[in-house]
């Protein structure tokens with residue numbers, strides 16, 4: 149058959165292992181998933197209440213314009229409703245942008261390692277991928293600018309970056325936006341922005357009126373705790389949104405997702421609480437790394453990439469048997485590391501205890 153050839157070289161996305169299958173395989177009663185950067189405290193109780201009262205009319209298509217959610221997000225961000233596009237998760241927006249901009253003859257610039265979906269979609273759409281190595285976990289923005297030429301359609305910037313957790317300062321981001329040619333779209337993937345506490349971080353929505361070649365991606369899957377309902381959105385100048393909209397499928401955000409997201413954005417107390425808990429949890433991991441002299445990147449997200457100096461796959465397997473699902477850095481471009489989502493204090497203590505056991509049993513391997 150006449151497949152796009154590049155598809156044949158791709159593997160499907162490997163998600164973190166499901167809890168139930170790990171329980172079965174290792175005969176464990178309790179398994180904690182710290183693999184996909186979900187909110188360990190779950191969904192806000194207000195969202196659960198909103199969903200319970202919403203259990204009606206499943207036969208009706210969702211609102212294709214996400215009217216109520218659009219109003220809620222626009223009010224929250226103090227922007228115009230026409231500056232928003234909604235997606236079945238931010239992943240869907242990455243796909244829509246790729247579909248709208250990328251094809252053979254075009255190229256796209258991104259960091260490496262970074263979130264896998266930029267490259268994945270670019271390959272399917274036949275564009276050349278230009279990967280610029282991170283410098284100490286951080287985007288090398290100068291080299292990224294240098295890699296741009298007249299055929300560069302999209303530059304992807306993930307901040308804080310997945311999988312390192314390192315963010316870009318307002319100063320550096322502004323300098324970068326000033327240097328990118330106006331004809332090249334910049335995507336700021338802001339999936340973890342709600343977790344950032346650094347003083348010199350930016351509000352990405354403040355950039356979109358000044359830079360008319362920019363789209364900012366956000367998600368309800370991380371701090372808002374509704375990953376299963378699949379809601380993300382993009383913020384841009386309305387001229388960008390207008391051209392992008394036809395590339396979106398008509399009913400891409402489901403009804404329950406829309407209802408949940410409206411309730412979620414309304415509960416900022418919950419967001420503040422989760423952000424605070426995340427910093428406390430991060431401190432537990434940083435302390436563990438310091439005590440054991442393990443390298444880690446300072447993370448402003450809700451995960452930490454820890455270098456064990458051995459095989460990330462082996463550490464992953466060890467922790468799995470103890471009931472902790474993390475991500476091996478092997479698939480993320482850091483073969484000797486694991487990426488651990490910051491959990492509740494108890495979950496963090498548990499996985500740190502297991503990591504200490506690993507180190508004790510493998511004392512001769514690690515330094």
Ligand SMILES: *Cc1c(COP(=O)(O)O)cnc(C)c1O
Pocket residue numbers: 185236237238239240263306310337339366367368369375378379380
């Ligand atoms: C989790 C994540 C996404 C995808 O979020 P969804 O809204 O669940 O599709 C996008 N970008 C980054 C960097 C992420 O870590």
